[in-house]
Structure formats: C-alpha cells, structure tokens
Amino acid sequence: MSDVHSALITRFYQAFQRLDAEAMAACYTDDVVFSDPAFGELHGRDASDMWRMLTTRAKDFSLSFDNVRADERTGAAHWVATYLFSQTGNVVVNEIQARFVFRDGKICEHHDSFDLWKWSRQALGFKGLLLGWTPLVSNAVRAQALKGLRAFQASR
Numbered sequence: 001m002s003d004v005h006s007a008l009i010t011r012f013y014q015a016f017q018r019l020d021a022e023a024m025a026a027c028y029t030d031d032v033v034f035s036d037p038a039f040g041e042l043h044g045r046d047a048s049d050m051w052r053m054l055t056t057r058a059k060d061f062s063l064s065f066d067n068v069r070a071d072e073r074t075g076a077a078h079w080v081a082t083y084l085f086s087q088t089g090n091v092v093v094n095e096i097q098a099r100f101v102f103r104d105g106k107i108c109e110h111h112d113s114f115d116l117w118k119w120s121r122q123a124l125g126f127k128g129l130l131l132g133w134t135p136l137v138s139n140a141v142r143a144q145a146l147k148g149l150r151a152f153q154a155s156r
Contacts, residue, residue, distance in 0.1 A: 005070035005102050009077050012107070013065040016079075019055040021048070029108040036096075036112035037138065038119070038145045046149065047110070053152040059084040060091070075100040085123040092122045116141065 008027055015023035025048035034047035042050055065079035077098045085092050094114055101109035116138055 002069075002071045004105065005072070005075050005100075006068050008102070008105070008107065009068045009070060009075050009098075009100060010065075013063065013068075013077065013079060016051075016055070017063045019058055019061065021052040021055040024048070024051045024055075027107050028110070029103055029106045032106075032108055032110060034110045034112075037114060037116040038141055039149070040142050040146070042149075046153075049153050049156075050149055053149055056152075057086065059086060070100070070102070073102060075102065088123060088125060090123055090125060092119065094119055094122075 012024055012027045015021075015027070028048060031044050032047050033041065033043055034050065035041045039050060061081070061083040063079060063081050065077055067076070067078040069076055077100075078096070079098060080093065080095050082091065082093045084090070096112045096114045099109075099111045099113075100107050120138075120141065
C-alpha cells in the first residue's frame with residue numbers, strides 16, 4: 001500500500017506542476033480536511049476550490065517536490081513553490097512540509113506547514129519583515145486568503 005500512496009502523492013504534485021486543479025482534487029476524498037498557515041482549516045469542496053483558485057491565478061509559477069514517503073495510513077512530502085505574489089508583484093519561494101492521511105486510496109487529510117513570517121517577508125516586503133511574525137499579520141493573511149476563496153467560489 002505504501003507504493004500506492006507514494007504514487008498518489010506524486011500524482012498530486014505532478015498535477016500541481018501542470019496547474020491541473022481537477023486532477024489534484026481527484027486525489028482527495030469528498031470530505032478532505034486541509035490546513036496551512038495561510039488558509040487555516042478547509043473542508044471538502046473548499047479545499048479543492050482553494051487549489052482551483054490558486055492554479056487559475058498562478059503567475060510565473062514553478063513547483064518542485066521530493067522526499068515523498070508513505071505507508072498504509074500516512075504520508076509526507078517536501079515541496080517548494082515559486083511564484084509571483086499578485087498583490088505586490090514580489091517573487092515568493094515557499095518551502096513547505098506536507099503530511100497526509102489516506103482513506104480508501106485517496107487523501108483524506110492534507111496538512112501543509114511553512115514559515116508564515118518568511119513567506120510574509122517575501123510576499124509583503126518591508127511590512128512583512130516588521131510585522132509578519134505577529135498575530136495581526138497572520139490573521140490578516142488568513143482573512144484575505146479566505147475572502148479571495150469566497151469571491152472565487154461566488155464567481156463560478
């Protein structure tokens with residue numbers, strides 16, 4: 001089963017490299033739980049719609065991934081996304097550790113972790129450098145990310 005789950009993680013990130021959100025969403029169970037520092041916790045369709053939004057809006061995007069490993073229940077990977085942050089025009093190189101839980105041959109939990117202060121320094125510039133470590137900025141980033149997701153969903 002570990003080979004099947006490793007292949008599933010690989011398929012997920014290969015789809016992400018192609019900006020193919022539908023193929024990414026197909027790797028998830030309908031009730032998937034996703035979390036990361038920017039969006040917080042998302043469930044089901046919200047998680048898939050997040051990938052749809054991000055792949056649709058991606059500018060100057062590239063992704064690499066490695067260290068894929070899995071067993072019959074859990075998995076992990078390391079990935080790096082490089083892209084242009086549209087709100088500021090800054091280039092972001094975000095290094096992420098992903099953890100997965102599997103059920104019935106699909107991903108039922110996906111948890112990404114990364115340094116939000118490092119991300120905010122790159123994405124927001126001086127403001128991120130000064131305030132990116134504070135709850136004020138992390139809460140603002142999450143609110144803006146969720147607002148963008150809701151607007152994307154309303155436009156579909």
